[in-house]
Amino acid sequence: MSKFDRYLLSQLLALFGFFALILVAVYWVNRAVGLFDQLIGDGQSALVFLEFSILTLPNAIRLVLPVAAFAATVYVTNRLMQESELVVMQATGFSAFRLARPVLYFGLAVMVMQLALTNVLVPASQRILSERSAEISQNVTARFLNAGQFMHPSKGITLYIREISPTGELLDIFLADERAPDERAVHTARKAFLVRGEVAPKLVMVDGSTQTFARADGRLSVTRFSDFTLDLAGFVSVADTGRTAINALPTRVLLAASAESQAATGANEAQLLEEGHSRLAAPLLAVAAPLIGFAALMLGSFSRFGLWRQIALAVGLLIAMQLVWTWGGSAAITSATAWPMVYLAPALGSLTGAALLWYAQRPRRVRAVLA
Numbered sequence: 001m002s003k004f005d006r007y008l009l010s011q012l013l014a015l016f017g018f019f020a021l022i023l024v025a026v027y028w029v030n031r032a033v034g035l036f037d038q039l040i041g042d043g044q045s046a047l048v049f050l051e052f053s054i055l056t057l058p059n060a061i062r063l064v065l066p067v068a069a070f071a072a073t074v075y076v077t078n079r080l081m082q083e084s085e086l087v088v089m090q091a092t093g094f095s096a097f098r099l100a101r102p103v104l105y106f107g108l109a110v111m112v113m114q115l116a117l118t119n120v121l122v123p124a125s126q127r128i129l130s131e132r133s134a135e136i137s138q139n140v141t142a143r144f145l146n147a148g149q150f151m152h153p154s155k156g157i158t159l160y161i162r163e164i165s166p167t168g169e170l171l172d173i174f175l176a177d178e179r180a181p182d183e184r185a186v187h188t189a190r191k192a193f194l195v196r197g198e199v200a201p202k203l204v205m206v207d208g209s210t211q212t213f214a215r216a217d218g219r220l221s222v223t224r225f226s227d228f229t230l231d232l233a234g235f236v237s238v239a240d241t242g243r244t245a246i247n248a249l250p251t252r253v254l255l256a257a258s259a260e261s262q263a264a265t266g267a268n269e270a271q272l273l274e275e276g277h278s279r280l281a282a283p284l285l286a287v288a289a290p291l292i293g294f295a296a297l298m299l300g301s302f303s304r305f306g307l308w309r310q311i312a313l314a315v316g317l318l319i320a321m322q323l324v325w326t327w328g329g330s331a332a333i334t335s336a337t338a339w340p341m342v343y344l345a346p347a348l349g350s351l352t353g354a355a356l357l358w359y360a361q362r363p364r365r366v367r368a369v370l371a
């Protein structure tokens with residue numbers, strides 16, 4: 001690697017770290033606000049909020065890497081053009097393709113980072129996040145059990161607990177179920193406690209009664225019990241622990257798209273293939289994005305006022321590439337044989353960058369001959 005390549009690459013990596021830090025912070029803060037309302041509002045501790053926030057970081061970093069690489073390339077290229085450094089290098093005989101070599105090295109380095117994120121760190125964090133979400137969703141006490149107030153965990157359900165003992169016993173419990181159109185059931189017990197179930201927790205009530213009121217004839221039935229177990233699966237909304245999140249599966253499993261994977265996730269073959277190939281295609285955007293930014297700015301010439309028209313062109317091309325990426329993903333989901341569409345955006349982005357580099361040096365030579 002030549003001194004110029006090392007110099008430009010060091011500039012790109014330094015600015016890339018700065019822009020990545022800023023974008024990740026903005027995305028993380030926006031995500032953390034929603035997590036704070038959800039977790040703290042449900043009675044979780046600050047440690048749980050911190051744990052969930054950390055687990056969302058790999059996905060946030062994955063999303064902002066191509067944008068940070070594009071921003072760093074545009075900023076560095078614009079500065080070097082204003083300070084005439086790139087102009088001097090062009091005067092020594094460097095072509096636009098030769099000047100773009102360190103940008104390509106930079107894009108490949110970012111691509112390696114994103115490959116590790118999309119195929120290792122993000123699936124691992126999503127698996128842990130799914131497991132922790134399932135645990136918290138079953139923790140009914142933390143979600144809505146509060147002593148001394150009437151609560152409504154779901155529509156048609158009213159719950160009141162006089163006191164919760166230090167050992168977790170629910171003292172003097174009242175539970176009204178008005179979901180059925182033909183009857184109303186009221187459960188009362190001197191004490192109760194929660195036990196873990198397969199789908200949702202179960203409420204074991206001791207020394208109580210169940211009153212059932214038939215709306216049709218107004219008949220009231222009273223059943224007294226010494227102990228009674230009530231499954232809370234229909235009373236509270238809990239996460240579907242029987243399904244595996246598609247973004248938590250390893251890439252090799254997604255690419256295989258077996259019948260077992262489809263049954264475990266509830267997704268069809270096209271969705272599994274789209275997710276798997278997107279993990280391989282998304283890192284290629286980290287190569288195409290900085291290449292587009294550099295090539296678009298190379299269309300301009302030296303100017304102390306900056307290359308704002310070229311910067312606007314680069315941003316427009318980046319948005320167009322993102323639109324193609326979104327369209328390709330939507331097309332891939334519709335058919336199991338359409339997965340190559342996810343590679344369309346990085347392929348077009350790279351070809352566009354190469355075409356701009358060719359055009360950046362070709363018109364000048366034509367004008368020189370005509371002059």
